[in-house]
Amino acid sequence: MVKEHYLIYGAMGALAGAILVFIMASNFAIYLTDSPEMCASCHTMESEYESWMNSAHRGLKCSDCHLPHDNTVKYWAYKARDGSWDAYVYYTRKEPAVIELKERSRDVVENNCERCHENAVAYIEAMSADRWCGSCHRGAVHPGPRGTGSVIATKGENHE
Secondary structure, X not given: OHHHHHHHHHHHHHHHHHHHHHHXXXXXXXHHOOOHHHHHOOHHHXXXXXHHHOOOOOOOOHHHHHOOOOOHHHHHHHHHHHHHHHHHHHHOOOXXXXXXXXXXXXXHHHHHHHHHOHHHHXXXXXXXXXXXXXXXXXXXXXXXXXXXXXXXXXXXXXXX
């Protein structure tokens, strides 16, 4: 009976050690960070990283805009789901030619625009339901239809 416990505990310890070695030997831990360099480690994100570095938003992390901030559980669940999907797309070579936000991601990004740009929210109420911040300001962080770092609408142009 005592030998069985040693075997079970030994196997559990060996498994925990193997997992720890895997985490330390691979760059797995970086995927738990909010580092923009981690996001840029995928070659399909090089242009997004470059445009972000040249934007007014370069002081923010990718997660500041692309993950929900209303509660911690939702934040980590969203990060795990989207990170897993991104890894799947990358490793199966199913990257789209143009990276577009999915509808659920667009809602998260817009909520974060409003979270940081509260003073502009009062002006936005007049906008129609079929438009969102990225309709006009798409190039504010990533390449838009008018090039890197472009902001199509100027302050107050469509917010009044």
